[in-house]
Amino acid sequence: MTPSRSASAAATWSARPTSVCTSTYASTTTAAPPTPAPPAPSPAVVTERSRYLPRVVSRRPERDSGAVGRLGEAEVLTRLLAALGVTGAPAGTAPLVGPGDDAALVAAPDARVVATTDLLVEGRDFRTDWSSGDDVGAKAVAQNLADVAAMGAVPTGLLLTVGAPPETPVAWLEDLGRGVGAACRRWGTSVVGGDLSGSSELLVSITALGDLQGRAPVLRGGASPGDVLALAGCVGRSAAGLALLSAGGPALAAEVAPELLAAHRSPVPPVEAGPAAARAGATAMLDVSDGLGVDGRRIAAASGVHLDVDSWWEDQHVLDLLGAARAVVRRLARDDDEQVLARSWVRGGGEDHALLAAFPPEVAERGLPEPFVRIGEVLPVREGWPAVTVNGDVEVVGGWDVYA
Numbered sequence: 001m002t003p004s005r006s007a008s009a010a011a012t013w014s015a016r017p018t019s020v021c022t023s024t025y026a027s028t029t030t031a032a033p034p035t036p037a038p039p040a041p042s043p044a045v046v047t048e049r050s051r052y053l054p055r056v057v058s059r060r061p062e063r064d065s066g067a068v069g070r071l072g073e074a075e076v077l078t079r080l081l082a083a084l085g086v087t088g089a090p091a092g093t094a095p096l097v098g099p100g101d102d103a104a105l106v107a108a109p110d111a112r113v114v115a116t117t118d119l120l121v122e123g124r125d126f127r128t129d130w131s132s133g134d135d136v137g138a139k140a141v142a143q144n145l146a147d148v149a150a151m152g153a154v155p156t157g158l159l160l161t162v163g164a165p166p167e168t169p170v171a172w173l174e175d176l177g178r179g180v181g182a183a184c185r186r187w188g189t190s191v192v193g194g195d196l197s198g199s200s201e202l203l204v205s206i207t208a209l210g211d212l213q214g215r216a217p218v219l220r221g222g223a224s225p226g227d228v229l230a231l232a233g234c235v236g237r238s239a240a241g242l243a244l245l246s247a248g249g250p251a252l253a254a255e256v257a258p259e260l261l262a263a264h265r266s267p268v269p270p271v272e273a274g275p276a277a278a279r280a281g282a283t284a285m286l287d288v289s290d291g292l293g294v295d296g297r298r299i300a301a302a303s304g305v306h307l308d309v310d311s312w313w314e315d316q317h318v319l320d321l322l323g324a325a326r327a328v329v330r331r332l333a334r335d336d337d338e339q340v341l342a343r344s345w346v347r348g349g350g351e352d353h354a355l356l357a358a359f360p361p362e363v364a365e366r367g368l369p370e371p372f373v374r375i376g377e378v379l380p381v382r383e384g385w386p387a388v389t390v391n392g393d394v395e396v397v398g399g400w401d402v403y404a
């Protein structure tokens with residue numbers, strides 16, 4: 001893309017009042033419903049540890065808002081479950097057996113189960129000074145449900161596992177529970193079980209289960225040359241929020257672009273668009289968790305094709321993020337080109353969990369399912385090298401690698 005093209009695109013785009021990303025999926029914060037009052041403390045008086053100390057009976061833990069290490073597992077679990085509101089699962093979504101027994105029992109109407117898991121590690125995937133427990137809970141649910149959706153399935157239940165250092169305030173876990181619970185209610189699912197442990201770093205992992213409702217799963221390998229490449233949701237917004245946080249902390253991010261801060265803290269992927277894409281006949285799909293380039297290449301490699309993205313679509317997203325890029329460049333007193341920075345977010349930013357899918361041309365002619373928009377096309381692989389390009393030439397590189 002040349003500077004002159006981008007300038008003309010800027011002029012066109014500046015007339016638009018809102019983000020290029022459909023606002024339904026770009027906004028985040030949902031008011032958490034009131035948390036049910038925690039159940040009365042259990043009357044247990046002998047702790048697990050005291051079994052190994054003959055004749056020593058521990059005192060009942062204080063009901064305080066202190067560290068999990070002082071409260072003990074049973075009390076922390078009671079409080080977490082109350083914060084989740086597990087008894088308030090939306091009608092028809094409650095498990096057959098929920099938290100409290102050795103394992104949960106979840107109906108599998110389709111006789112096949114979609115299963116996925118993701119792990120969030122403090123310092124690598126979130127920071128407690130940048131995100132609240134509520135944000136981390138919302139994000140953990142969103143990233144898992146995006147994976148379920150990307151198979152074309154609907155969620156049927158989640159398992160929530162937490163590893164926490166003993167000094168973690170129980171209030172943080174309750175906040176996490178509220179975030180997970182609110183996200184579950186948003187997408188009509190619930191937490192059916194999980195596990196608690198101690199650890200040296202805060203760890204939050206969710207395993208999600210899903211049902212295909214009788215459909216074939218939409219895999220990464222079914223795209224063919226001639227298909228239309230489409231996207232539901234946003235790219236680059238979470239990366240922009242993260243860059244603002246890294247440059248100037250929550251104060252800068254909230255001042256410059258509260259919506260990008262929210263997109264990073266608690267993304268709202270288009271979960272319902274996954275089954276809709278499957279019903280419409282999508283040939284391949286995944287959620288963009290690591291970046292358009294990296295994830296697009298996963299479809300290209302699995303399908304043995306080449307993906308080409310239209311530059312006009314990319315330019316719109318770049319323009320949408322230019323203000324944030326300018327603020328980051330200024331704050332860091334760097335001489336980076338703000339457009340190059342914004343473009344790197346669009347091409348390589350992860351964690352927005354948009355759904356990238358291929359559709360046969362006749363489906364696109366009839367109309368893509370909401371809120372998919374056409375962003376490019378699927379072409380024959382070039383010289384045996386599956387790749388993603390913009391306007392046929394520039395290869396889209398960059399993206400997240402957990403070990404890089």
Ligand SMILES: Nc1ncnc2c1ncn2[C@@H]1O[C@H](COP(=O)(O)OP(=O)(O)O)[C@@H](O)[C@H]1O
Pocket residue numbers: 118147289290
């Ligand atoms: N530790 C693991 N053991 C088994 N399979 C794994 C492991 N980690 C990742 N995978 C599998 O590799 C594939 C890619 O994983 P990942 O990049 O995490 O996917 P996503 O971005 O959709 O979450 C998935 O099918 C996942 O289940």
Ligand SMILES: Cc1ncc(C[n+]2csc(CCOP(=O)(O)OP(=O)(O)O)c2C)c(N)n1
Pocket residue numbers: 118119123124125126127143242289290349350351400402
């Ligand atoms: C403190 C912090 N640093 C960096 C990031 C950026 N980040 C962490 S994980 C990730 C990509 C997705 O992670 P991964 O575990 O690969 O998810 P998956 O692809 O398995 O869904 C990104 C962009 C962040 N969210 N928080």
Ligand SMILES: [Mg+2]
Pocket residue numbers: 117118
């Ligand atoms: Mg993963």
